[in-house]
Amino acid sequence: MTTQPFLVELGCEELPPKSLKTLADNFLAGIENGLKQAGLTYTHACHFAAPRRLAVSIQGLETRQPDRTLNVDGPPVKAAFDANGNPTQAALGFAKKNGVDISEIDRSGEKLRYSKSIAGADAVTLLPGIVQAALDALPIAKRMRWAASKVEFVRPTQWLVMLLGNSVVPCTILGQTAGNESRGHRFMANNETFTVKNLGNYPAGLEHGYETALETLYVMPCFAKRREAILEKVQALAAKEGGKAVIPEALLDEVTALVEYPVPLVCSFEERFLHVPQEALISTMQDNQKYFCLVDGNGKLLPRFITVANVKSPNPEFIIAGNEKVVRPRLTDAEFFFKQDKKVKLESRNERLKTVVFQAQLGTVYEKAERISELAAFIAAQIGGDVALAQRAGILSKCDLASEMVGEFPELQGIAGYHYALHDGEAEEVALALNEQYLPKFAGDSLPITKAGLSVALADKLDTLVGIFGINQPPTGSKDPFALRRAAIGLLRIIIEQQLPLDLTVLAQQAVNAYGTKLSNANTVGDVFEFLLGRYRAMYEEQGVSVDVIQSVQALKPGKPLDFSRRVLAVQAFRALPEAAALAAANKRVANILAKDESVTTGTVDNALLADAAEQALAQQVAGLQAELAPLFAAGDYTAALAKLASLREVVDRFFTEVMVNAEDAAVRRNRLTLLANLRALFLAIADISQLQ
Template sequence: MPELLLELFSEEIPARLQRKAAEDLKKAVTNALVENGLVYESAGAFATPRRLALTVTGLPSASPDTREERKGPKTDAPQQAIEGFLRGAGLSSIDEAKVQSDPKKGDFYVAVIEKKGAPAVDILREILPAAVKTFPWGKPMRWGSGRTEWVRPLRAVTATFGADGEDPEIVPFKIEDVTSSNVTFGHRFMAPDAIKVRRFDDYVQALEKAKVVLDIDRRKDIIRSDAEQLAFAQGLELIADEGLLEEVAGLVEWPVVMMGAFDEAFLKVPEETIIATIRANQKCFCLRDSATGKLANKFILTSNLAAEDNGATIVAGNERVIRARLSDAKFFYEQDLATPLSDNLPKLKDVVFHAKLGTQYERIERIEKLAAEIAPLVGAIVEDAKRASRLAKADLPTGMVGEFPELQGLMGRYYALAQGEKPEVAAAIEDHYKPLGPSDRVPTEPVSIAVALADKLDILTGFWAIDEKPTGSKDPYALRRAALGVIRIISENALRLSLGRFVSDTDLLSFFHDRLKVSLRDAGARHDLVDAVISADSDDILQIGNRVNALGGLLEAEDGKALLAGYKRAVNILVAEEKKDGKSYTGDLDDAALSASEESVLSAAIDLARTDVSVRLEADDYAGAIGSLATLRAPVDAFFEKVLVNDPDSAIRANRLNLLARLRDIMHLVADFGKVAG
């Protein structure tokens, strides 16, 4: 079956946009194909710095004929309705419609719309330029005198369609002054001449000969493999950086990997600074010594050119720029070290954190106070927590953080250690931002925990106080991340900490509940069990997690499954009878009215279990409380097997309904079993 080849050749497309743009092109074209009746077998999208390419295989040569019956108004409908029906159906006269009868609705018009299929090329010449003109670039541009918007000026369009064994035809269309053809172009410098192509397979081969690797993932593999081999030959290891690898693969069409070096004297600067400098300014990879694990004074660069001098000039140019950048970094580092962190604090009085929440200095004061409250609860020395809070943001005015904001906290730790601060204080300066995401580690040292929790709780309570809460997908202040950070710090450090002590807003507590539900579900917990153990005032993160696990253990056992079935049966009976009787059953029993042995046994078991459950919950022995509930399985089963709840004697009936209410209420001490599925 025929195949479509489309290439949009332009000036350099930003690397960060290429992968998504290729998928957007595939989606736009394939959706339009299907809408026009052209189903296909497969589609593939590709991107290089100068082109987006698409192949669609297994296309029919024409769209199928279609026949549609469109129901219209009744035959006695107003003329205006009939005329609207004719316009919508494309009929020139009502005589072209037929009349159908319905026994209930009477006679009505029906238009039979028959549409002949169209050649695929005719459909493609309409949908391809439309896909280009409506392409979802974030910030497109115009060029020349045209009105079409594209991320960078379009220079050529390749569009061919045809079956194997035949010469494909060009899909004819025009975008501004660019006319579609069967011609593309190779590497800008090494093979700039025009290349005539037919279909996708020979297109890929022709590009390869013209020094263009079409597939971005293949370019990534080439860069990674060549870099690792170069490093290995020198006794070094490549520092993995998937984000940089993706970016570099989007900067080159023909990757050529080389190694450069810089002066060992720069290794006195913190390695994170060197890595950030080389990564940000030259898009190069750093290396470690395989034997020592220390940063090496070598780097990997990726050129888009196989130079005649084997890259010597390119390497020298990169080394020259990196030397200058590292000199700047060394200068910033030495200047920052010469200034005590505490001397930076007055500068933060002029740095606004938020118009309604004050300056960074005022925020530091709040964090310091909050950390002092948290410190005894997590085993931290109060004065250390206060000192770390005081200095936590003090690296923000430094030259190094001004140059590389992603190093905030980390540089603070380096400066604090160099200036004689306690190691635990220095560690807290770095760690108080953590975790920054689901894969980031959480602070584990007490001082770091206290400051990290204080930082995040201050953000959350502050923005809740000024009613700046996340809405829908919008969360400009990363409040969801802050809440998840609090949850992870508490959970992963097994902390017993009452959030209610620091969070007075019930809506904020509910926000924590929502984030905790997401966290527990991601960890594999059943959503219904999470809902069952969380109440409106639940504020102990660790306790909630433990309760979910304990409840899950009960319900996986046969006793738990049977008890849940008994609970649901009891509640269903109560709901029905309370609705019928117009009153609630509160669990007040008349012992003298317990006429059957099974109900007496159940009553005694409930009383015993209620006492034990209350004691265990008071002692925070939730697993023990769950175990106490499990003992009710046998008496509950026996009760429902032998006892008729709706006894003809109204007093006996009421007493038995109160007994079921007691069963319900004791189980609700542990969890809301009504929210448990099954």
């Protein structure tokens, strides 16, 4: 088998930075999928991605498809020939379809079969189509056309390199004829071309300028390598400044996609801006300017930031000065909004919210704040919090939405409220709650800590859930305009992880009461509960819990999320026991038996009717466990309870081996069914383990 390395590089105008890595990942996946479908094997594949290029390299690519045999089945032999052995129209049609005489068709099996050998094609003839298909399948929201060309792509294309071994793969893709010339940095290398002889001198040739007039072409085509270089240099510069760089993953990826040759530089801004909430300063520097901010050991913002230039200038001070000049007006705007907002009390902004609609049928944002305040007070009383503080935080919860700061920086909702509440002299817990109300903002995010924050966060999410379900507008399919799924999972996470003894139906009913007559759905509480019940699956699947374990607890519909969590963890642990499979099967069998007679319920077993030793043993153990497990059920110690129930395996197996449940004597049969109902009830006190696979 002959193999060769393969390289394709598509040169473009600057590609969109936020989607560069996604484009590169999908380009690689598309080519790998194409090679797999073509039957071309290879040893290794990777992608390169920079602002002006997308590239994929394949090591050890088989240069020719293997020969293969194609078998085509036709009609049944019985229908293909008549009683005299003459071919029917079905047989003749099958032969004609395959372009052969009927004598060449195999009739030894149940069906007619035509087998033909297909010679493998050379990879060089297949690769253009594979690359074109991969490019066509890229997730591009809106494609561009340029000049008079009808070619469409995310950005105008400039060059195309396609090499199999040392040879150019002849083709034209996206208006570019394949060659072996790549290009260096647009400015530092004067866009000089670089001859790629083979995969061996790419990407090093772009970095070091092999066989060109320049010592280097100032291009680091490997996205991962460039990203790591930026990370290391930024961290080193931050340490040199006595601080630590704030480096969000998304920002690091975006900056990596903006530069071909990263040159991090330290810049500064006036210390007077530090009195502005640092979240506002960090937000504008990260989102608008793509800077890495610096903080000290306590997390306080330093008057420094790091920009990553795409050029290595002999006068870096000019780049530094330019960035400092650009950032100053943005910080000045943040400072202005902060000063203006502090001129009025935070609570006074509720007047403006009286005219801002939350939802047409549910009233204004101010009315929502009133409901949150009422519900937060109720929750605070349930969890041992200060009712007055929760109530106060609730009524102030949406005030900062009417501030200039949040109007300019929407991501600062809650954070701005925290600062303005402290400025107004509100209790610190109230101020913290204004920020904590939006937690968690995403999967894995931190949760509220203060009792007032917990109360307001839960009240806010519950109010939205109940309101939208109450007007019969639940999320459908992928449409969820009020982010109810996220709110539901956030609500469940808060209750479970903060171990709050709250009941969902009680909370939902309280939220419904706060709406008065606004809601038209008479079954709002039930609908909200069922929706929340369904969210457990998404939440626990992310934690690696098996679907059948989740469903076994969902079947019981526990009202308290904390109780639901304890049951899930207990069943997950039980599932790993050697006795679990047999007991799950036994529970399924018992459930099927009991389903045939709905009149059977738990009750007292008449020991005088227990004739067989096997049923006497089971009855004795079930009775003993009923008393022994009661305190464990009351304490919610389901793990220990299931561990004890595992001891029933042998006696249950013996019962079904030796005892006929449907005895002819009606009293005996009824007694045995009651025993099985008592047995199943012990498990159903925790979960329906008959659903375990």
